[in-house]
Amino acid sequence: MTVRIYGYLRASTTExxxxxxxxxxxxxxxxQGVAVSAWFTENESGASMKRPELFRLLDVAQPGDILLLEQIDRLSRLNAKDWQKLRGLIQSKGLKIVSMDLPISHTLMDAETSESFQGRILDAINGMLLDMLAAVSRKDYEDRRRRQSEGIARAKELGRFKGRPVDTDQRLKIMELRMKGFSYSDIERMLGCSRSTIASAVKGLQHSSAEAV
Structure with missing residues (x-):
């Protein structure tokens, strides 16, 4: 059986x-003496199940194939319910997860070891460690969000909070594409921005048009 290795790369924002x-x-x-068969790359939050490239990978992968990661948090910063759903899907596909930050998972790269009794034991241990690291990744995500909220609240109290700077170039591109008749979904794909950003830019365009009348 030919085992294919799929690399999954993720970052939270387009920046x-x-x-x-x-x-x-x-x-x-x-x-490890192997080569990556294909790469799946996207800019999406690890706390969201909305990750088209990850699910495209899961769609094409076959039992025994390997999902290769840099760190477990590239796969998941999901809450417990969503993580169990994703993990269940990965297990139902018969995929093996190998992550550079989880040395015990590296043995799964060896097909012979992976299929042995020892390999099955290591796979079970690997699964428990995956759950633990996914929980740690989620806690880190929640802690950072909480600290960020506290920092913003404190800055507002002191009158120092200015909000996120507006990406003027991006907004101009959105406005230009919108005027050419492109849909929100088209612009999302072309510029890699969120629908809320597009809506905000369109609102600004409509406001400017109203003022010009």
């Missing part, structure tokens, strides 16, 4: 480089 970890994963695979 971050989702491909950053690719060289390290390529080097890791090379040292």
């Amino acid at each position: 971050q480089n989702a491909d950053r970890a690719r060289p390290a994963l390529e080097c890791f695979a090379f040292n």
Whole structure:
């Protein structure tokens, strides 16, 4: 049976480089004596189940294939319910998760070891560690969100909070595409921005048009 290895790369925002970890994963695979069959890259929150590239990977993968990650938090910052749903889907597909930050998972790269009794034991241990790391990733996400909210609240009290700076270039592109008749979904795909950002830019366009009348 031919085992294919799929690299999954994720960053939370379009300002971050989702491909950053690719060289390290390529080097890791090379040292394991294997090659990555395909890469799936996206800029989406790990706390959301809305990740088209991840689900495209799951759609094409076959039993025994490997989902390769830099860290478990690239796969999940999900709450417990969503994580169990995603993990259940991965298990039902018969995929193996190998992450650079989980050394025990590295043994799953060896097909012989993976199919042995020892491999099955290691796979079970790996599953427990995956659950633990996914929970840690979620807690880290929640802690950072809480600290951010507290910082914003404190800055507002002191009159220092200015909000996120507006990306003028992006808004101009949105307005231009919208005027050319492109849909919100088209603009989302083309610019990698959220629908709320598009709506805000369109609102600004409508406001400017009303003032010009």
